[in-house]
Amino acid sequence: MTATSPEHGEPRWHADPEGGGGLRWWDGTQWTTAVMGPAELGPPVQQPLPADTTVYTWSIWLMVFLPLVTVAGLLVLPLPSFGSYTDLQSAQELQRSFDLNGLVRNALSFVVWGTSVALAFHDRRTLLRAGYVRPFHWAWAFLYSGVYIIGRSIIVQRRIGRGLAPIWAWVGISVLGLIVSVGILVPMFADLLAVIPR
Numbered sequence: 001m002t003a004t005s006p007e008h009g010e011p012r013w014h015a016d017p018e019g020g021g022g023l024r025w026w027d028g029t030q031w032t033t034a035v036m037g038p039a040e041l042g043p044p045v046q047q048p049l050p051a052d053t054t055v056y057t058w059s060i061w062l063m064v065f066l067p068l069v070t071v072a073g074l075l076v077l078p079l080p081s082f083g084s085y086t087d088l089q090s091a092q093e094l095q096r097s098f099d100l101n102g103l104v105r106n107a108l109s110f111v112v113w114g115t116s117v118a119l120a121f122h123d124r125r126t127l128l129r130a131g132y133v134r135p136f137h138w139a140w141a142f143l144y145s146g147v148y149i150i151g152r153s154i155i156v157q158r159r160i161g162r163g164l165a166p167i168w169a170w171v172g173i174s175v176l177g178l179i180v181s182v183g184i185l186v187p188m189f190a191d192l193l194a195v196i197p198r
Contacts, residue, residue: 011131028131054130055156055163063119063145064170066112071177073108074184077101116145123152132159146170 009028016024016035025034120141127135136151149170156163 059123
């Protein structure tokens with residue numbers, strides 16, 4: 001049972017080469033004695049993973065730190081200021097005017113979102129190759145990158161006993177982004193309130 005073939009390169013359950021209609025576990029180098037008969041087939045079962053199994057990938061860390069690009073965009077591309085306007089009408093004209101910085105910020109946010117989805121896809125593929133059975137699905141990143149980071153980290157931690165560091169790093173970066181955003185938005189709204197007649 002040590003026959004190898006290129007199509008069985010990554011550890012996972014495959015159709016039993018000895019027949020019988022069940023599944024046999026391929027550990028990446030050889031067939032093991034772990035089998036599931038037809039009656040046992042259900043949700044895939046995670047085989048014990050070696051202690052040196054990949055837990056963190058470059059793609060999950062890049063995904064965690066990617067929101068810093070959006071924060072940098074807020075700092076480099078300022079929001080419109082109402083402070084130089086003395087009345088509400090001219091402030092409203094500013095709102096209606098073309099805002100190149102706003103367009104660039106929106107495009108940057110879209111690029112960060114799309115990159116997060118691609119990184120989640122790469123991260124999940126890496127986990128599958130490392131032997132994780134049914135890791136968190138990458139498509140959750142379409143909803144929000146934080147959903148994937150949290151779900152992925154919890155599943156990895158349950159399978160191998162560690163792997164929550166991306167959650168804590170993501171929470172820290174999210175708090176930093178919130179502080180920066182509030183620091184930028186509060187003066188802008190204060191300027192706007194100053195030109196609204198009372």
